[in-house]
Amino acid sequence: MKLKEIAHSRTGDKGNISNVSVIVYEMGDYEKVKKSITAERVKEFFQEIVKGDVIRYELPKIGALNFVMDNALGGGVTRSLSLDRHGKSLSSALMDMEIVL
Numbered sequence: 001m002k003l004k005e006i007a008h009s010r011t012g013d014k015g016n017i018s019n020v021s022v023i024v025y026e027m028g029d030y031e032k033v034k035k036s037i038t039a040e041r042v043k044e045f046f047q048e049i050v051k052g053d054v055i056r057y058e059l060p061k062i063g064a065l066n067f068v069m070d071n072a073l074g075g076g077v078t079r080s081l082s083l084d085r086h087g088k089s090l091s092s093a094l095m096d097m098e099i100v101l
Contacts, residue, residue, distance in 0.1 A: 006025060007025060007029070008025065009094060010091065021091075023062070030060060032101045039067065049072055052071030055070075
C-alpha cells in the first residue's frame with residue numbers, strides 16, 4: 001500500500017535542510033509506520049536528492065515521525081537554479097512510498 005493511505009504529511013525548509021513529517025490518521029497505525037519508515041529508508045528513497053544525513057524524530061503522542069534531511073535542497077531555495085527546490089514537494093513524494101504492514 002502507499003503511505004498516503006494511512007498518513008499525511010507536513011513539510012518545511014530552511015536553507016538547505018528539508019523537514020518532512022509523517023502523521024498517521026489513526027493512532028493504531030503509528031507503531032506500524034514507525035517500524036516501516038526508518039531514517040535509512042527515507043535516505044534511500046531520496047538518494048538522488050538528499051546528499052546529507054537524515055535524522056528521524058519520533059512524536060508518539062501525536063502519532064508522527066519527523067525527518068530532518070540535511071543537504072537536501074540543492075543549496076537552498078535562494079541559491080538553487082532549480083524550479084522546485086522547496087521542501088514542500090518532498091512530502092508529496094514521500095507519501096507515494098510503498099509500505100508493507
